[in-house]
Amino acid sequence: xxxxxxxxxxxxxxxxxxxxxxxxxxxxxxxxxxxxxxxxxxxxxxxxxxxxxxxxxxxxxxxxxxxxxxxxxxxxxxxxxxxxxxxxxxxxxxxxxxxxxxxxxxxxxxxxxxxxxxxxxxxxxxxxxxxxxxxxxxxxxxxxxxxxxxxxxxxxxxxxxxxxxxxxxxxxxxxxxxxxxxxxxxxxx
Numbered sequence: 001x002x003x004x005x006x007x008x009x010x011x012x013x014x015x016x017x018x019x020x021x022x023x024x025x026x027x028x029x030x031x032x033x034x035x036x037x038x039x040x041x042x043x044x045x046x047x048x049x050x051x052x053x054x055x056x057x058x059x060x061x062x063x064x065x066x067x068x069x070x071x072x073x074x075x076x077x078x079x080x081x082x083x084x085x086x087x088x089x090x091x092x093x094x095x096x097x098x099x100x101x102x103x104x105x106x107x108x109x110x111x112x113x114x115x116x117x118x119x120x121x122x123x124x125x126x127x128x129x130x131x132x133x134x135x136x137x138x139x140x141x142x143x144x145x146x147x148x149x150x151x152x153x154x155x156x157x158x159x160x161x162x163x164x165x166x167x168x169x170x171x172x173x174x175x176x177x178x179x180x181x182x183x184x185x186x187x188x189x
Contacts, residue, residue, distance in 0.1 A: 017068050052085055059081050063081075090132075093131060094131065133167055147161040
């Protein structure tokens with residue numbers, strides 16, 4: 001089933017299929033901000049996220065002809081490419097360095113404490129996680145994948161995915177507790 005695009009989207013897609021640089025620039029500018037946000041969830045720093053975004057848009061321009069023939073939601077299609085590009089980038093990076101695997105520790109929920117934190121603060125904490133922990137956390141918590149799917153995507157076992165998620169949660173819990181200690185000390189508590 002082919003989905004109709006808006007006139008502007010149709011023009012941009014047609015131009016990108018024809019390798020028109022102006023159309024590619026318009027598509028890039030239209031979705032850059034949102035896709036940078038997606039990649040920042042996986043990246044250690046802004047430069048890494050920028051590299052992921054650029055690699056993702058290269059894939060978009062390379063495969064847009066297939067998208068144009070099938071149709072669909074353009075933003076959702078680009079979003080999926082960005083997530084997959086970030087995963088591929090981190091998978092390649094993980095081949096070169098491995099996280100130490102420790103015993104999994106039970107972590108209690110701290111939902112009340114999290115409600116007091118801002119989105120930027122939480123994202124900053126997530127970005128402090130190691131790439132392996134951050135990637136599994138994002139895929140499981142934000143993207144909604146199961147451990148078997150994550151294991152397949154990253155080339156790790158389902159158990160390693162579960163372990164990395166537990167460790168990511170433990171690290172985040174530790175950061176949240178330390179953050180609250182700092183906040184409480186400012187009030188003399």
